[in-house]
Amino acid sequence: MTDTAPSPDSVSSAARQLSDPAFITTLRRQMLRFATLQLGNPELAEDAVQEALIGAMKNAHAFAGQAAFKTWVFAILKNKIADTLRQRQRLVEASSLLHADEEDEDFRELFATHGHWQHDERPQTWGNPEGAVHNQ
Amino acid sequence: MKTLILAGGGHAHLFVLEALRHHPRPDLAITLVSPTRWQYYSGMIPGWLAGAYRLDECRLDLRALTEAAGVAFVEDSVIGMNADKRCICLSDGRHLHYDLLSLDTGSESDIAWLAELGERLLPVKPLGRFVTSWPTLRAAAAAQPGYRLVIAGGGAAGVELALAAAQASAAHITLLTGNTGLLAGHHRRARRRIAAALVEAGVEILNQRGAGTSTGLVLKDGRELAADCVIAATGARAPVWLQVSRLALDAAGHVRVDATHRSCSHPEVFAAGDVCARDDVLLARSGVHAVRAGPALAHNLFATIDGRPLKPYSPRRWSLYLLACGNGEAVASWGPLSAAGRWVWRWKDRIERRFMRRFTLGASPTQAKSKLTQCALKQQSGPPEESSP
Numbered sequence: 290m291t292d293t294a295p296s297p298d299s300v301s302s303a304a305r306q307l308s309d310p311a312f313i314t315t316l317r318r319q320m321l322r323f324a325t326l327q328l329g330n331p332e333l334a335e336d337a338v339q340e341a342l343i344g345a346m347k348n349a350h351a352f353a354g355q356a357a358f359k360t361w362v363f364a365i366l367k368n369k370i371a372d373t374l375r376q377r378q379r380l381v382e383a384s385s386l387l388h389a390d391e392e393d394e395d396f397r398e399l400f401a402t403h404g405h406w407q408h409d410e411r412p413q414t415w416g417n418p419e420g421a422v423h424n425q
Numbered sequence: 426m427k428t429l430i431l432a433g434g435g436h437a438h439l440f441v442l443e444a445l446r447h448h449p450r451p452d453l454a455i456t457l458v459s460p461t462r463w464q465y466y467s468g469m470i471p472g473w474l475a476g477a478y479r480l481d482e483c484r485l486d487l488r489a490l491t492e493a494a495g496v497a498f499v500e501d502s503v504i505g506m507n508a509d510k511r512c513i514c515l516s517d518g519r520h521l522h523y524d525l526l527s528l529d530t531g532s533e534s535d536i537a538w539l540a541e542l543g544e545r546l547l548p549v550k551p552l553g554r555f556v557t558s559w560p561t562l563r564a565a566a567a568a569q570p571g572y573r574l575v576i577a578g579g580g581a582a583g584v585e586l587a588l589a590a591a592q593a594s595a596a597h598i599t600l601l602t603g604n605t606g607l608l609a610g611h612h613r614r615a616r617r618r619i620a621a622a623l624v625e626a627g628v629e630i631l632n633q634r635g636a637g638t639s640t641g642l643v644l645k646d647g648r649e650l651a652a653d654c655v656i657a658a659t660g661a662r663a664p665v666w667l668q669v670s671r672l673a674l675d676a677a678g679h680v681r682v683d684a685t686h687r688s689c690s691h692p693e694v695f696a697a698g699d700v701c702a703r704d705d706v707l708l709a710r711s712g713v714h715a716v717r718a719g720p721a722l723a724h725n726l727f728a729t730i731d732g733r734p735l736k737p738y739s740p741r742r743w744s745l746y747l748l749a750c751g752n753g754e755a756v757a758s759w760g761p762l763s764a765a766g767r768w769v770w771r772w773k774d775r776i777e778r779r780f781m782r783r784f785t786l787g788a789s790p791t792q793a794k795s796k797l798t799q800c801a802l803k804q805q806s807g808p809p810e811e812s813s814p
Contacts, residue, residue, distance in 0.1 A: 357645075367638075368537060372540040383669070384669065386518045387506075
């Protein structure tokens with residue numbers, strides 16, 4: 290196993306950096322701007338940012354500092370965005386096929402006019418990949 | 426005439442086909458839908474990678490099995506359903522209506538952390554695509570010195586793939602286990618044995634997660650891990666179309682079922698395997714449970730139609746996992762017990778081959794017909810032994 294435990298000094302230093310509210314607030318704002326631009330939907334963006342931040346902060350003690358943390362959390366966010374876009378595309382395709390012959394009940398009701406989820410109709414989270422690994 | 430649709434060709438549905446082969450139901454119109462006629466058996470795929478099996482030994486022909494069971498076969502994917510209207514939708518736009526539906530479509534590899542890899546990503550599921558892509562990957566690894574293969578996922582699938590790939594290819598292999606480490610949930614002795622086998626096979630182990638980029642992975646310390654290919658064995662997630670199915674789902678999007686594997690919201694829908702989540706017990710996402718729930722599912726589908734009482738599937742406390750090491754050895758892990766060696770591989774090989782023989786038409790006479798009927802219809806027990814599909 291090549292993953293070594295961080296020294297107590299680096300743990301406290303990294304923890305201090307990550308518990309700096311200004312750092313996290315700025316980072317979160319940057320992430321949200323990026324995700325909203327990519328997804329075109331503030332709520333989906335909020336979800337992606339939240340999941341990326343939580344995922345990244347697990348084991349925050351092992352981070353080498355703010356710059357590394359930012360690289361890491363943005364990498365996670367980009368994947369979440371790519372995955373969300375793909376999943377949403379599949380749902381849209383499924384909905385158009387599923388409800389092609391129906392006029393009374395249109396699946397598109399789930400989406401707002403700009404093609405994004407209505408607030409109350411959004412899918413639930415996709416689950417916890419870590420938990421899935423654990424369960425294998 | 427009532428219509429029964431079997432969506433997916435997973436392990437549990439093999440038992441339904443078997444029951445129909447022995448007790449045909451001409452009073453029902455039954456259709457099985459699967460994206461491919463070949464159902465690959467995950468328990469043997471690592472053995473195929475390592476060269477222990479031919480591909481045709483690791484797959485079942487759903488077309489032949491359905492024909493023998495008097496079931497119509499539709500080669501297509503389910504891409505949506507409306508449970509309120511008792512209808513499933515196929516990728517070609519066709520709608521199939523049912524009186525009774527059984528879902529065994531399996532799950533997908535969870536690629537939420539890896540989607541940015543694009544062409545470099547090879548998810549383990551669907552298995553058919555993985556099997557088709559493997560020879561290309563192997564050829565690329567042979568042609569390119571220093572080819573780097575990363576396997577993401579420290580569960581049974583990731584471990585077996587890493588060990589088989591180390592045996593079969595020239596690639597430099599890294600196993601990214603995630604924060605929970607190797608084989609979380611298994612006994613420490615089994616974990617130690619597997620760790621030793623990985624080290625011996627030259628597999629690099631990193632106990633952390635990675636996020637995909639266009640060239641490989643970023644690790645939590647900001648370090649980049651270049652990868653020519655990343656195999657996602659990161660665990661399973663439910664197909665996204667279930668979100669709009671109108672079925673009751675758990676928080677992770679799996680179909681909620683009771684102990685008889687009947688949907689908690691729609692009594693005319695059953696589900697087994699990775700696509701479902703039991704309301705009463707936490708089942709590991711393992712083929713073991715899909716196999717063992719199969720006989721109960723077969724019973725309950727026909728009992729529903731005939732108005733007979735349903736029977737629950739009661740999972741055992743521990744499941745036996747037999748993990749191939751790729752070098753003619755295997756590690757057994759069953760609750761607190763663990764063992765390793767060539768004899769474990771022979772044991773695994775016997776169990777896997779017996780499973781395949783059971784579902785292969787015209788297989789050798791060692792197939793115990795009386796046992797089949799007992800298991801599938803009388804519900805006295807699950808399959809005699811289980812392994813790590």
